[in-house]
Amino acid sequence: MDGENPLDRTPIHPESYELAQKILKQIGVSPEDIGSPICQLKAGMVDRVDLAKKLGANPLTVHDLLDAIASPQRDVRDNYPQPLLKSELLKLEDLKTGMELQGTVRNVVDFGAFVDCGIKEAGLVHISKMSKSYIKHPLEAVSVGKIVKVWVLSVDLDRKRLQLTMLDPVEQAKRGM
16 A cells, blocks of 8 residues: 555556556556545446557456556455354364355465455465366356355464365365375
8 A cells, every 4th residue: 555656556466566556547546546546436437448548458457457547445245145154163273174154255376266255364276176066267156256166175383274175074074086
């Protein structure tokens, strides 16, 4: 929030700052006006497809950047349905191996997905623990915002890490895995 670049106050990744600057110039808004009513108005009025063509950019990227410029504090993940969280689970120390939880996928990366189970630390579900069958990428099994059932594989209190699985351990035990 206190970065030197006004784009630091947005969810825009630094790799996209150059394109975001071009978009700001095209809609006639200065970086200092990000999030202001005039910025919201101009970002809402622009023909996004036409702007993407003009800039030689992906229309979806331009759409996302305009939304971030108009509403820099908005987190799109907050619009997704929320899981039923266990009220007795407030911190990492409350979790035990084998516990069944429900959580929301907050981020998908090449090696797995991070799931919010209602405690400070998000848990990692490794790609190998997402599906009984082989998947090439976690997006084949999950997406951001999806509510999933998970089980605790391990809790590392020293490193504040939580390992989860989407594979039912009871079913896995029955199959001899």
